[in-house]
Amino acid sequence: MAADIAAGKPQKLPLAKAINESLRKAMENDPKVLIMGEDVGKLGGVFRVTDGLQKDFGEDRVVDTPLAESGIVGTAIGLALRGYRPVVEIQFDGFVFPAYDQIVTQLAKMHARALGKVKLPVVIRIPYGGGIGAVEHHSESPEALFAHVAGLKCVSPSNSADAYWMMQQAIDSDDPVIFFEPKRRYWDKGEVDTESIPGPLHRARTVREGTDLTLVAYGPMVKVCLEAAAAAAEEGKSLEVVDLRSMSPIDFDTVQGSVERTRRLVVVHEAPVFLGTGAELAARITERCFYHLEAPVLRVGGFHAPYPPARLEEEYLPGLDRVLDAVDRALAY
């Protein structure tokens, strides 16, 4: 398969494998690219996203680190200052917080602090979100806690092709990028064309056209929204679906363009609604489209509660029914 990929032949790849191939490509292209994290070496990470990379690139470039997230990010910053381009894995969403200080006070601000004299090309990969029946701290969606912070960029692919290309672009970026990987989509297969870039890293994409209402989602929720749109179509409702792809910066222009046509917007994410990405979309799109909106922007997302034990996550997570319920409420205005 790696050979096919190298030959640029479009392949059906699971999302995790697409990232794996993308990391491999980046390491081949640039000897300064490093992989760091817990268990990323022989094990290939708990999701096997770095599978085989240590074997092929050696322990000096695929680095099993001590079990200390602040240490991982802090040393990655030092490596970046030395000219390396570290791609750091945080094992699960809930374990990024020990590194939060390094990310927020150092990684995010150092370029500005140095008046642009140093660059911090660090990618922090975070498998995020729920739906895999895991124990506590393994299913969270903390993206708003990073998007609020200036100096960071935050993206999340929803499919294999984006996973491949957005990772290439994230590693190429001279800015720190928090790369949120929708863990419950790791095994979903999608076509990856390694020859054609699907567009800029921070551009949203309209993945289904519609006329009655716009659904905006990213990462794991894009699939849910597409299913919701399909279901709604059967009831004669035409929903447009926008895959946001980037939570910082947000491509408000694309969303605005869509909402000016559909006049209704529902934002869907797994993260808690309160102060989540949807809040910013609601605020800004309402400002931009005040005279276009027929209904307030509605939001579907997590509750203001800790992520529940696995047996409750199906109820907690936004699913088809909750999305359609919000769609109906928006259309009822």
Next chain:
Amino acid sequence: MAADIAAGKPQKLPLAKAINESLRKAMENDPKVLIMGEDVGKLGGVFRVTDGLQKDFGEDRVVDTPLAESGIVGTAIGLALRGYRPVVEIQFDGFVFPAYDQIVTQLAKMHARALGKVKLPVVIRIPYGGGIGAVEHHSESPEALFAHVAGLKCVSPSNSADAYWMMQQAIDSDDPVIFFEPKRRYWDKGEVDTESIPGPLHRARTVREGTDLTLVAYGPMVKVCLEAAAAAAEEGKSLEVVDLRSMSPIDFDTVQGSVERTRRLVVVHEAPVFLGTGAELAARITERCFYHLEAPVLRVGGFHAPYPPARLEEEYLPGLDRVLDAVDRALAY
């Protein structure tokens, strides 16, 4: 003065002193209340908020800690589990992040994790915001990063009386409370009546009535909004000012009530606008008051940039002019 306070005589106190008196009262009332933090002992904290407390209550109750914020909050959690009620000081806003993991993954979730069997009555005091000409990390407003997290409560007093009473209520609360102290108002004096509680901890307060537009702010920005309202009044515009007081939970009912009358809302905070408290207010008030609003909810706040060096903070911080500019824009709809 302490004697007058004890006698319940209303006093004009600087905000910092009001907190000091409140802490003293809480420690007198309940031997389980502890003060912890860097330099809170002999020095009385860098803002003297804990001045004199170690002298009067001893080193066992006013605890100078090692220089390690995660350690401070982590041990405060342990003390709370043992039945104590620690009031923790973080020296400046920018230094809370080493403790972020303990706050977000432990303090916020432990009550739920234990199905309610343990309580975490921990208050985390954070002097926050700019305007004092300080160096980096000493002027930030990170409240959204806490308000987004379920399990925490976030409040901020804007004046001495609230500072006194909200601290009493925060310490009384069986939930973790992040207590944001508007450091540039520490020296502002206000009447404190130690006999009459000004209302529930999480209730917003209308501090000036008006008919044309509602300004919502909290902490340091309440004063700016009151000044803006006074200036606007001279131009014949009647602005209502709501002091939010609590960022989690937010008292949407009070804001809604106001906006249903004034039909326009501008939210002001020092924190960056993007994903700040204003985003949530805009989203939710627009939903609640969709048919009442004559203009989109506008927001005035910090930019998506690191807090600038002191010589630029006057431009960076929302001031009278920027608030009035937003008011004019909202009124122009």
Next chain:
Amino acid sequence: MTVESTAARKPRRTTKRAGAKKPPDATKPELVQLLTPEGKRVEHPDHSIDLTDDELRGLYRDMVLTRRFDAEATALQRQGELGLWASLLGQEAAQIGSGRALRDDDYVFPTYREHGVAWCRGVDPTNLLGMFRGVNNGGWDPNSNNFHLYTIVIGSQALHATGYAMGVAKDGSDAAVIAYFGDGASSQGDVAEAFTFSAVYNAPVVFFCQNNQWAISEPTEKQTRVPLYQRAQGYGFPGVRVDGNDVLACLAVTRSALERARRGEGPTLVEAFTYRMGAHTTSDDPTKYRRDEEREAWEAKDPILRLKTYLTAEGIADDGFLAELDRESDGLAQRVREAIRLMPDPDTMAIFENVYADGHALVDEERAEFAAYQASFAEEVS
């Protein structure tokens, strides 16, 4: 003028990872052991123990039942009754030895693998299964047995234990606190900060590090280049390495560490040198990163076998006792199997419970909205 660095002309570094020489410590044996892998009782200059036959049989029973419970849980995971299981296989002596050193009024802060310690504390084993089944995040009342909930964020409980111990000292109690964590956890800043706080405040806490040689796929060399017990000295308190597969040594060493804490002499780090015989969890595949031979070598050091050898050789355990214990094991396994099938799924609305102790308007609002939303389906159906 610049002082000329004498090193300026040194050749390039040749060995990038020269590694460190382990500083020799001739003054004491590195590993406290009271029972050899072959089941022989040996003496140690600093640590001795004198147990009744009853107590010895009790320790054996604890280990056997813990292992049986653990095996049953692993089986239940395979059968789909649990989403995950973190087996303690191989670590029974470390957990039972340390757990049995505790007084009722001592307090335990475990990580997620301390099923044996939980057993010693009297926590109903089926309660441990809740979080692995996904019905809760910890199913017991920490204060019923002075056994805190399992902590998943590695290392964070070391600070909770330290703070709790600070509180114990403030109360003037002579109880002690014990914090469990792994070799991997030793790298976390929180554990280091716990060392600092406990030393500075002289808190009555024992740090019990089960060095099972692996942090998922990473061997201990990825966390430290010297034995972990040595970490303590630089913080100003003693560290001791004990044979973690020797229940007697674990009991003796933990006991003296606890007594030290009670006497007001502050923290101790105990490194129990043991081995994770199984996978990290049921989701893990150790064949990706470690060789079978290593595991096999550790089988010869099995903690249960060695005590059995000793007990039977000494005539402390006879066939009757062993047969009875087998029956008891079967009974326990059966009880756990039955209990898990009866374990109810949580009510959906539990999502909104216990988020706050004093309530929160947003939670109330979301609860009400969600209840209405749920009810709307019932209406549609009816």
Next chain:
Amino acid sequence: MTVESTAARKPRRTTKRAGAKKPPDATKPELVQLLTPEGKRVEHPDHSIDLTDDELRGLYRDMVLTRRFDAEATALQRQGELGLWASLLGQEAAQIGSGRALRDDDYVFPTYREHGVAWCRGVDPTNLLGMFRGVNNGGWDPNSNNFHLYTIVIGSQALHATGYAMGVAKDGSDAAVIAYFGDGASSQGDVAEAFTFSAVYNAPVVFFCQNNQWAISEPTEKQTRVPLYQRAQGYGFPGVRVDGNDVLACLAVTRSALERARRGEGPTLVEAFTYRMGAHTTSDDPTKYRRDEEREAWEAKDPILRLKTYLTAEGIADDGFLAELDRESDGLAQRVREAIRLMPDPDTMAIFENVYADGHALVDEERAEFAAYQASFAEEVS
């Protein structure tokens, strides 16, 4: 059955804070010293130094000029030209000694008080004033002098230094890295993690801890109960305490630590035992928490005075040299005074610069909005 804890009947803890006995270390003197407070050269078994007269005068000059610059900055703060100043008064030897041990291609990660190290690196002193004046958050290009920006979040730079050193080793270079931090910083988890990472990867880094006895108002006993240099051993690398007011010893000890790093033997912790003679910063009031006598006692150990005594006694420095240095000092002070008054305020729109290297749509939008907003005033005025 529960094993009965022997401690169960122990009386209540009587001394809550018994404190720790400092483990005696008979094998070596605790404090490396080559020049006594009285200005006498002494020898040390492990550390020797042999400097030319020029080099010795150079060290003296560095310290004098650094102190003069520092005093000028303090004065400028009083005059309102700076918002804040963190004085290094008393720490000149620690900084000049270590700073002069470095090669040009070594890399420095300072905290916020390393004005003397900056001097050694050739950073223009006036550049250091920018952040204290509030015109920037660090006014120099870190790569021009291999001197990173000042770091305010305590301890975080220790990890940057470690990562940088890991990169140096990956590059096969024999450069070394030095991280500065204080006694207070030693408590931060990040510093402990830096110890772990540097040891595990054998990174060529020197941790240079200036123990100036105080972290704002907290004496070192609030951070540790044993000498800080001992912290290193538990992480598997050497720690050494040097007289931080002895520039020769600081140079010698740092040099050998750097050489160790170059040889691929990994990290070293150097604890420079010194004293913060002034306030923590110009905002601080040390009379609230420490007695004058302590400061006075340390005055007798002044780093500059002792070298002067030695240099004059040995005839290495004569009146001519000293007079010339006085003139040079005055010149430096004057240059700094003039430079600060010429230091321009940043342009308002600098708020939006360098937030990202590759740009960000929101920053662009906010920049444009703000520019329009600013322009609206110009319109109103015109």
